[in-house]
Amino acid sequence: MANIDYENFDYEKYYEEIRKEVENPNIMLCGVTGSGKSSLINDIFGEKVAEVGDSARATTRGIHKYSGETINLYDTEGYELGSENVAVDEIIKFIKDKKNSTANNFENHIHEVWYCVNGGSKRFLDFDRKLIKQIRDESVPAMIVITKVDKLAEDELADLKAEVRRNIPGINVFSYSTNKQFARDLKEAGLKEQYIEKDKMVNWALQTLPESLKEGFLPALKSSLTVRRNYILKNIVTKYSALAAGTVLAGAVMNVPFSDSVPLMGLQVKMAMSIIKDYGIKADAEKIIGQVVGTTGVSYLGKTLASQLVSVIPFIGNFVKATVNVSVAAFVTATLGASITLVCEQYLRACIKNNGAKNLPFADFFTIERLKQALSYVEQNKSEFNVADIAENAMNIAKK
Ligand SMILES: Nc1nc2c(ncn2[C@@H]2O[C@H](COP(=O)(O)OP(=O)(O)O)[C@@H](O)[C@H]2O)c(=O)[nH]1
């Protein structure tokens, strides 16, 4: 892994490889018709994933699968009140069948259930209780989303949450609304996080998935930038910072400040690509990779940063040369990783303003200039990105 000839490294192939490694998580949406399942998944994963119903039109009953590039959603449709037993039987059979037909193939199972309880109706139904209990009996993790909280008064929401928890002890309950005006009003009043618990919900969904499936979940998300930033810093950036520190520890890099350290630059380039992939950004491979991510971009900045860092780290005199190398490698890689993360976030925000990624090719956005600006932002705001913690963790991992 460490010894990459980055001049001749096939970036495009590597990008394809890491995309292919991602396993798709299977998430099932449950709750009676009209509880807001389709609206919820459209909100979280992007417009028009699922059809939003109006009560006049009957939806075909059944389990509708929506396959994204890195995620599969199973939206259960058309289960009305009064058809409790049919619904419970069909849904549980579906979960069981997926488990049994591919017993050794964990990737094919239903990995978690998002259960919508209609806040507008203000009631936790017998139907809900039965179905959730059976889902949990199948050992499938489930969370409850109380939808349409814009239709509930504060005390009504508290009552409904309490009612849910009384019926299903230990379950995670989050409140949500897809009503945009309501969200704006809440934001103005500083109450958004309290009623629209999107980050908490998405974080539960992410953390509940087994490790191998988490990286499929992230790229599918439409926004949730905080959740993504935290995950990417903690996992991807830390991992590559540890690899960088490990490379130095193993003696592959001798010189301070690695003026021509091919192994480190190779790792930093790979890190850049993993971050871009986890943000679900389709990099315009030929264009971006050689130029910006490769020789003149990430690797060039990593090198510059390394020389800067050596002169600014005040405690450097107390360390033997090898230790300096290790800590600089970890710091440089962590800082660079945080900067790339920031540029990706800025890109996603810009896409929203420009009505979609199709109007804003990533290669045009991810310029050396932007990366430099991000770098100085991160250097001045290290604590916002926990750069010191990442580097320290990375060094500890590398020393093990
Ligand atoms: N007021 C309000 N209406 C919502 C909200 N979410 C969904 N709806 C509406 O509720 C109806 C049913 O939503 P839909 O997503 O189709 O529910 P599903 O049958 O569970 O998939 C639609 O008319 C939606 O526009 C919400 O947060 N607030």
Ligand SMILES: [Mg+2]
């Ligand atoms: Mg629906």
